[in-house]
Amino acid sequence: MGEVTKHILKNGMTVLLKEVHSAPLVSWWVLYRIGSRNEQTGTTGISHWVEHMMFKGTDKFPAGALDKAIDRAGGSWNAQTFFDYTAYYETLPVDKYELGLEIEADRMINAQFDPEEVESERTVIISERQGAENSPTFWLGEEMQAAAFRVHGYHHEIIGDMFDLENMTRDDLYGHYQQHYMPNNAIAVAVGAFNSEEMLAKIRALYEGIPAGEQPKLFSRPEPEQNGERRVHVERPGGSAFIDISYKAPPASDPDWFKLSILSSVLCGPSGLGGGGIDNKTSRLYKALVETELAAHVDGGLVPTIDPYLYSISATVRDGRTCEEVEAAIQREIDRVLEGDITEAELARAKKQARALFAYSTEQVTRQAFWLAFSENFGGYQWFENYVQSLEAVTLEDVNEAAHKYLKPQSRIIGCFIPTGEDEFSFEEVDE
Numbered sequence: 001m002g003e004v005t006k007h008i009l010k011n012g013m014t015v016l017l018k019e020v021h022s023a024p025l026v027s028w029w030v031l032y033r034i035g036s037r038n039e040q041t042g043t044t045g046i047s048h049w050v051e052h053m054m055f056k057g058t059d060k061f062p063a064g065a066l067d068k069a070i071d072r073a074g075g076s077w078n079a080q081t082f083f084d085y086t087a088y089y090e091t092l093p094v095d096k097y098e099l100g101l102e103i104e105a106d107r108m109i110n111a112q113f114d115p116e117e118v119e120s121e122r123t124v125i126i127s128e129r130q131g132a133e134n135s136p137t138f139w140l141g142e143e144m145q146a147a148a149f150r151v152h153g154y155h156h157e158i159i160g161d162m163f164d165l166e167n168m169t170r171d172d173l174y175g176h177y178q179q180h181y182m183p184n185n186a187i188a189v190a191v192g193a194f195n196s197e198e199m200l201a202k203i204r205a206l207y208e209g210i211p212a213g214e215q216p217k218l219f220s221r222p223e224p225e226q227n228g229e230r231r232v233h234v235e236r237p238g239g240s241a242f243i244d245i246s247y248k249a250p251p252a253s254d255p256d257w258f259k260l261s262i263l264s265s266v267l268c269g270p271s272g273l274g275g276g277g278i279d280n281k282t283s284r285l286y287k288a289l290v291e292t293e294l295a296a297h298v299d300g301g302l303v304p305t306i307d308p309y310l311y312s313i314s315a316t317v318r319d320g321r322t323c324e325e326v327e328a329a330i331q332r333e334i335d336r337v338l339e340g341d342i343t344e345a346e347l348a349r350a351k352k353q354a355r356a357l358f359a360y361s362t363e364q365v366t367r368q369a370f371w372l373a374f375s376e377n378f379g380g381y382q383w384f385e386n387y388v389q390s391l392e393a394v395t396l397e398d399v400n401e402a403a404h405k406y407l408k409p410q411s412r413i414i415g416c417f418i419p420t421g422e423d424e425f426s427f428e429e430v431d432e
Contacts, residue, residue, distance in 0.1 A: 004372065004381055005196060011212040012184030015203055016372050016381055018191045020365050026097035026192030027369040030104040031087040033187070033377060034180040036160075037153035037307065038218045043168060045160015046176050048081040049125055053173060054088065055079070056117045058110040063117070066103060073099055076366075081158055084306045085377050086180075091366045094193045098202060104188075105206040108181055118170040126166065129159050136238040137314075140417040143232045144244055148310055148413045152223035182213035187376050191369035223308070230413045238419035240296070241317035243326050248411040249311040252304030253379045258390045259402035260311055264301050265350035266342055266399070267333065268313060270357045271301030282349065284333050285313065293318055294326050306378045310413075311406060323416035337403045347396055354391045 002019030009015060035047050057063030070077050075092035077100070088107075090100030132138045142157050149155035159165075188207070190199055226248060250256040264271060269280020280286050280299070289295035300313040315326050362368055375383035383390075 002196070004385060006381070007200060009183065009204060009208050011208060011210060013207055013210075014187045014376065015200065016187070016189045016376060017194075017196045017199055018189075018368065018372065019194060019196055020191055020368065021193045023365065024094045024193050025091060025365050026094050026100070026190060026194055027089060027091040027365040028097060028100035028104065029087055029089040029187075029189045029369045029373045030108070031085050031187045031189070031373040031377060032180055033084075033185050034086055034176075034216070034218065035082050035084045036156065036158045037083045038220060039153060039156070039160070040219050042164060043172055043176070044156045044164045045125070045158070046164075046168060046172060047086050048158055048160065049121065049165075049168070050173055050176050050181075051079050051081045051086050051088075052121050052125065053113055053117065053177070054107050054111050056114065056121070057112060058106050059112075060106050060110065061103065069099060075100070077103070083154055083158065083309075085374070087370070087373060089366065089369065097190075097192070097194065101202060101206050105210065108183065108186070108207075109210055111177060111181075113170060113174045113177065115170050118173060122165065122168075125159070126162070129162060129165060132157075132159065136234070136236065136240070136242055136417045136419070139234050139236055140232070140242055140244055140415050143234050144246055144310075144312075144413055144415045147230045147232050147415070148226075148246060148248070149223050151221050152307065153220065154223075154305075154307065154309060179213075179216050182216075183207060183210050184212040185216060187373050189369045189373040189376075191365045191372065220307075226411050228410050232413065232415035233418060234415065235418045235420050237421050238417065240319070241321075241323055241419060242314065242417040243317060243323045243330075244312055244314045244413075244415040245327065245330060246310040246312040246413045246415075247406050247408070249302055249309055249406060251306055251308050251378070252375075252383065253306075255390075256402055256405065257302065257304065259394050259398040260406055261302050262347065262350050262354070262391060262394045263337070263342075263399050263402050264311060265353060266346050267337065268298065268300030270350070270353035271299075284336075285315075285330065288329050288333050289315055289326060292329070294321050294329055304374070304378070304383075323418070327414065327416075334403075334407055337400075338407065340400050342396060342399055344396060347394075347399065351391055351394075355388055358388055 004016055004018045007015040039046055073092050073096040077090040079088040092100055146155050267284050269283035285298045289298045295315040296318050297316040302311050303309055317326050371384040372381045375381050
């Protein structure tokens with residue numbers, strides 16, 4: 001596997017290149033430093049909506065034409081909006097990768113935002129929000145975020161508030177696009193079976209002529225310190241009760257993030273970049289909640305973010321049990337941790353699981369390119385490159401220190417979803 005090289009184009013665009021010749025593929029990502037954390041009241045959800053509009057075509061590539069072109073080339077493409085960014089990618093056979101470069105260079109400046117398409121997409125996104133509302137965990141999660149962040153932009157869901165989705169205008173969307181979609185606000189990453197010198201020459205030819213814009217002033221307000229426990233109860237139709245216990249957590253750039261990640265692995269089971277692949281049956285909370293039939297499921301983990309976010313533990317309460325019983329059982333396990341009874345064997349197992357999960361979730365060039373762009377956005381691609389080493393460096397003393405620093409009652413938010421009747425919905429999670 002090749003080393004990452006970093007380049008800054010004349011117009012300020014950051015470019016990361018990494019040669020990986022294990023398969024004849026290239027993944028090309030363009031990430032913009034704008035996400036839902038930067039949205040003000042009245043325009044919540046605008047980043048996600050603009051992401052949708054970027055698939056509505058340009059003069060060069062009319063709507064629908066690119067789907068066919070990508071399919072013909074045997075590739076895939078998509079996009080995602082997160083708290084801290086909006087990103088687009090194409091993964092293509094090595095002899096077709098220039099199509100991806102051309103697509104992103106074109107729509108960086110030539111997206112159309114046709115008024116009819118805006119209204120059509122308004123209906124789609126409102127339906128997406130309504131679909132998410134079919135899930136009790138969406139309602140609980142939204143209330144938890146609002147309780148945890150009263151000032152900071154993390155307080156609202158990425159998809160946005162319904163009122164804003166109903167009232168934002170085409171000019172709002174196009175203004176957001178013009179303000180944030182520019183080379184000097186972008187991080188571009190290529191990972192795959194290419195020659196770096198040739199790739200950089202092609203990137204320069206396509207992107208260096210795009211003029212830099214005035215660096216956007218991102219809306220960002222720091223969250224004041226939380227000075228006491230906050231509680232949320234949501235009562236709606238549903239089939240099961242759910243509980244969520246969240247603690248204020250450090251940003252991904254803080255070394256404490258890795259300490260808390262290992263602690264989470266001990267408590268809840270492995271969680272990491274991409275997720276999936278390893279069950280959590282060896283975790284303390286699985287044994288304390290699921291094996292005792294207090295809960296049907298338990299999960300938890302950290303999200304790597306630019307600003308301080310949350311460490312969350314969530315559980316599905318079994319019929320006949322209550323949120324209070326599950327909360328008490330979780331607290332007993334946290335008290336044990338605070339007493340310092342995590343063993344070296346548990347620490348070693350957590351690291352082994354983290355290594356395996358990292359390998360599972362980053363073996364594809366698409367995921368590698370994404371994580372390089374993601375980590376460059378909050379301080380440097382080295383965060384991803386050194387991820388396993390950072391976890392390996394965590395000691396038992398570090399874990400105990402993190403437990404006492406972050407698992408404090410005065411900095412937690414506890415939420416319970418209480419079903420009010422029969423399950424009226426299909427509880428499928430909606431990917432935003």
